[in-house]
Amino acid sequence: MLDPLSKPTSPGTSAKAARQLAQDPTMNLPGLSPSDQSNSDRRNAVMEISAAGKILNVFSWNAAGDESQADDLVGQQLDAVWPAELSVPIVKNARRAIRSQQVRSLRLKSATGVTTNEAILIVQGRDRVMVVLRDVSDIEGKVSRLERLAYLDKVSGLPNREWLMAELAVLTERLCLRGGRAALILIDITNLRVAERAYFEFSRATVIKKIAERLLDGLRGANEDIDVDHERYSAVARIDAQRFAVIVPKIETGGDAAVIAERLSDLLEQPIETHDKQFGLRVATGLALFSQDGRTAEELFENAKVALSDAVHSQTSSHKFHSGTVRMRALERGDLESELQSALAKEEFSLTYLPIVKAASRDVVSVEALLRWPTRSFGGQPVSEIINVAEYTGVIFSLGDWVFANAFQQLATWNNAGLDNLALAVNVSAQEFARGKLIERTERCLRQSDLDPGRVTIELSEQILFRDALNNFEICNGLRSLGIRMAIGDFGKGICSFEHLANSPLDAIKINMDLVSRANDGARGRAACSAIVALAHELGLSVVAEGVDSQELATACQEIGCDFLQGFLFSPPLDAERIAGFVASHESLHATTAAANG
Numbered sequence: 001m002l003d004p005l006s007k008p009t010s011p012g013t014s015a016k017a018a019r020q021l022a023q024d025p026t027m028n029l030p031g032l033s034p035s036d037q038s039n040s041d042r043r044n045a046v047m048e049i050s051a052a053g054k055i056l057n058v059f060s061w062n063a064a065g066d067e068s069q070a071d072d073l074v075g076q077q078l079d080a081v082w083p084a085e086l087s088v089p090i091v092k093n094a095r096r097a098i099r100s101q102q103v104r105s106l107r108l109k110s111a112t113g114v115t116t117n118e119a120i121l122i123v124q125g126r127d128r129v130m131v132v133l134r135d136v137s138d139i140e141g142k143v144s145r146l147e148r149l150a151y152l153d154k155v156s157g158l159p160n161r162e163w164l165m166a167e168l169a170v171l172t173e174r175l176c177l178r179g180g181r182a183a184l185i186l187i188d189i190t191n192l193r194v195a196e197r198a199y200f201e202f203s204r205a206t207v208i209k210k211i212a213e214r215l216l217d218g219l220r221g222a223n224e225d226i227d228v229d230h231e232r233y234s235a236v237a238r239i240d241a242q243r244f245a246v247i248v249p250k251i252e253t254g255g256d257a258a259v260i261a262e263r264l265s266d267l268l269e270q271p272i273e274t275h276d277k278q279f280g281l282r283v284a285t286g287l288a289l290f291s292q293d294g295r296t297a298e299e300l301f302e303n304a305k306v307a308l309s310d311a312v313h314s315q316t317s318s319h320k321f322h323s324g325t326v327r328m329r330a331l332e333r334g335d336l337e338s339e340l341q342s343a344l345a346k347e348e349f350s351l352t353y354l355p356i357v358k359a360a361s362r363d364v365v366s367v368e369a370l371l372r373w374p375t376r377s378f379g380g381q382p383v384s385e386i387i388n389v390a391e392y393t394g395v396i397f398s399l400g401d402w403v404f405a406n407a408f409q410q411l412a413t414w415n416n417a418g419l420d421n422l423a424l425a426v427n428v429s430a431q432e433f434a435r436g437k438l439i440e441r442t443e444r445c446l447r448q449s450d451l452d453p454g455r456v457t458i459e460l461s462e463q464i465l466f467r468d469a470l471n472n473f474e475i476c477n478g479l480r481s482l483g484i485r486m487a488i489g490d491f492g493k494g495i496c497s498f499e500h501l502a503n504s505p506l507d508a509i510k511i512n513m514d515l516v517s518r519a520n521d522g523a524r525g526r527a528a529c530s531a532i533v534a535l536a537h538e539l540g541l542s543v544v545a546e547g548v549d550s551q552e553l554a555t556a557c558q559e560i561g562c563d564f565l566q567g568f569l570f571s572p573p574l575d576a577e578r579i580a581g582f583v584a585s586h587e588s589l590h591a592t593t594a595a596a597n598g
Contacts, residue, residue, distance in 0.1 A: 045133045048124060051098055053078045053091035056128055085111050086133070090119050094129040097121045107136075153238040155205050156212040159223065164237035164245050168297035171249050175290055177495060178470075179430055179463040181391075182290040183257035184300045185246040186308040187215075187264065191282045192242040207272055208238070211281075214267045215244060219260075245304075252435050253394040254289055254321065261285040261319050284311040284318045293322050340395040344402060349373055351406055352573035355582065356425070356544060356566045359558040364583045366423035366457070368566070369407040370573050371399075391431045400432045404441055408449040408456070410576050415455075419583055425457040427489065433464050439478040446482065453483030457508065460486065462494025469500045480505040490546070492532060501539055509536050510566070513547025520556035533561040 046060040054077055058070035079087040086108055097104045104121040116137045122130040151163035159167075171182055189211065192204075216222050221233030235247040246264065251257055265283040272279050286308025294300040307322035343349055353367035390396040404426060411424040432438060438458075446453050458479060460468075465488055468476050476486055487508040488496065492515045501509075511532055518525025529545075536543045545557040548567030557565055574582055 044135060046130065047073070048128050048130050049078055049091070049094060051095050051127045051129070053087065053094070055081065083111060085109065086117065086119075090121070090131060090133075093119075094121055094131070097123050097129055098127065155208050156238045157209065158212050158215075158244070159235075159237040161237065161239040161245075164235070164239060164247070165297050165301065167235050167237075168247060168300060171247060172290060172295060172297050172300065176295060179467055180290075181251050181253075181431075183248040183251055183254075183260070184288045184290075184304045185248065185257065185261050185264070186239070186286045186304045187244040187246065187268070188284045188286075188308055188312055189242045189244075189268070189281050190284050190312055207279075207281075210272050211244065211268060212236075212238065214270075215246065215264060218264050218267045219246065243308075251289075252431060253391060253396075254287075255394055257287050257289065258319060258321075261287055265318065282318075284308060285320070286311050287319070287321045289321070340390060341398070343373070344395070344398055349399070349402065350575070351403065351410070352575055353579050354566060354573045355571045355579075355586075356564050357570050357586075359545075359554075359562050359565050362565075362570070362586070364570075364586050365421065365564065366425055367579060368425040368459070369403065369427070371403060391429060396429055396431050397435070400428065401441060404445045405448070408445040408451055411455065412449040412451050413576075414580060415451075417580060419580060422583065423455040423457065425459050425487065427459045428464070430461070430464050430467070433460065433475060434467065438475060439482070442479060442484060443482055454485065457485040457487050459489040459510070461490060462488055462496040465500060465504060465506075466495050469504065473504055476505050487544070492528075498535070501535070501541070506541055508542040508544060510544040510546050511562070513567075516545045516547050516557065517553070519545070519560060520550075520553050526556065526560065529557070529562075530560045537561065 044060065044062045045058070047055055048057040048059075049055055055073050055075065058073050061070045061073070073081055078091060081087070082090075089106060089108060093104045093106055101123055103123070106119050106121075108117045108119060109115070110117070114137070115135060118134050118136045120132040122132070124130050151159050151166075153160045168184065175182060192207070215236045219234040219236060222236045224233065234249065237245050239245050246260070248257060248260055265285060268281055268283045270280075272281065286304045286306070288294060288300045288304035288307060290300060293303045303322040307320045310322075311318050311320035350372045352370050352372055354370055355364045356366040356368060357364050390399050407424060407426050411422065414422050428438060442456075442458070445451075446456070460476075465476070468474065479486060485507040486505055487510060488506060489510045490512045491509040492512040509532070511529060515525070515529055515532070519529040520526070533543050542563040543561070544564040544566055545562040546566050548554050548557060548565045548569050550569060554565055554567075554569055570586075571582055
């Protein structure tokens with residue numbers, strides 16, 4: 001963890017104090033003395049280095065397995081003396097310390113992960129830093145053991161509720177930043193107390209331990225730290241006398257969580273033998289999903305408790321979801337999935353198209369495909385809610401295939417009918433992008449419709465681009481290799497950095513309509529939009545202003561440099577039959593206006 005200390009120090013900090021700190025790694029740590037520390041395999045040193053990593057002075061040197069004399073080290077580069085896992089971050093942070101004129105402290109793991117070193121960097125002038133390195137493995141081990149004791153349920157051997165909430169808080173914070181889906185499953189052993197009263201031989205501790213064993217066996221890598229992305233595969237804890245909790249940090253759909261809950265229930269309900277008697281447990285589970293059932297640890301836990309209460313008292317199902325999405329409280333998951341699949345099979349979904357015009361000429365150059373759903377099944381719910389349900393059940397992949405196939409074919413029909421210059425924009429959801437074989441789907445639809453790929457733009461959210469950036473834009477680059485254009489929709493309110501934009505294979509950005517609405521509403525709002533446009537143009541990206549609903553706003557967007565405009569000023573979403581007429585009449589209108597203006 002590279003955290004600068006909050007308190008600056010004087011560049012004149014004495015070397016004597018630094019040597020004392022290195023010689024006594026437990027200094028200022030109450031309850032631990034030097035005698036508590038193992039002297040084996042320790043690496044302690046105090047030296048001065050330049051901003052470039054050259055060793056200038058050595059005050060103390062005690063590195064296990066290294067018999068070098070202190071004088072022999074002066075003049076050498078730090079990376080020639082210490083391994084890269086130590087030298088590289090120390091030199092990097094030495095430069096930061098010099099720039100900020102503040103002490104910096106960092107923890108560094110050895111290549112084997114066995115040893116932990118602490119490096120304290122103390123600025124000594126304009127171009128030099130004192131490095132105090134000490135082995136803190138023993139201290140870290142003691143702290144780790146104390147933490148385990150504080151978070152341990154002694155009967156089951158599992159972590160307790162406090163640990164669970166801390167783990168859940170870390171997960172929700174990460175998901176809010178990176179996106180993704182997770183599940184919290186609460187498990188109630190509903191007949192545990194009945195068993196205690198019915199069988200005097202019944203050993204509560206024995207059964208609790210057996211439950212813990214079965215939960216750990218039934219989960220992948222439960223409670224194990226994973227090096228990749230520093231994430232766990234799953235986590236399990238005992239939260240009270242007869243309840244357990246499971247965190248599943250990576251799922252694609254709500255169906256995945258249900259499968260896990262059912263599998264764990266089957267494991268737990270297998271008979272337990274105690275004193276030559278068999279006893280069967282009865283299990284109820286309550287499930288809450290991130291983010292539709294909560295975006296914080298507390299929200300998810302409370303909603304999972306509500307779902308668990310429903311399951312405990314239910315006469316029909318021992319597994320219950322808590323969900324506020326489209327009729328989820330009234331319909332079981334299977335019924336909802338059936339409705340979505342039925343609507344697809346009967347072609348009850350439809351597409352409408354929202355025109356995009358050139359800012360300068362107001363000619364229609366493209367249309368954005370928008371999904372519309374049958375009101376008979378889903379009422380007047382917004383499209384975002386339908387998408388959430390589709391993702392939750394896994395229908396999003398079939399629905400996405402249908403949208404792509406129909407939109408691509410419709411563009412080919414328009415092009416063949418004389419609208420040669422018309423292009424198409426299609427949105428994809430996070431689940432489609434991450435798990436839906438998007439490159440293969442796009443290639444298939446291009447081949448079937450015989451479209452010029454340069455006429456198709458796939459729109460992503462900032463969150464999706466951020467996630468692909470973590471994988472070196474693997475999917476975005478794959479789409480670009482097909483000739484497809486790429487754009488970010490709703491730009492300006494997400495998590496993309498300038499680095500993401502600069503390194504991505506994007507062609508365009510679409511400014512969020514809330515920001516666009518401020519382009520004609522004061523200097524600061526206009527400046528924000530102007531800055532986005534300037535940044536995009538410097539990176540070679542074109543800019544679309546979304547939500548343009550007045551002539552004044554259209555003029556303002558054109559003046560700050562937006563290349564294209566989209567909004568109800570020009571047209572509401574139209575069905576496929578009306579697009580051709582709209583494009584023709586729009587072009588005719590502007591041709592007549594241009595002729596009249598000479």
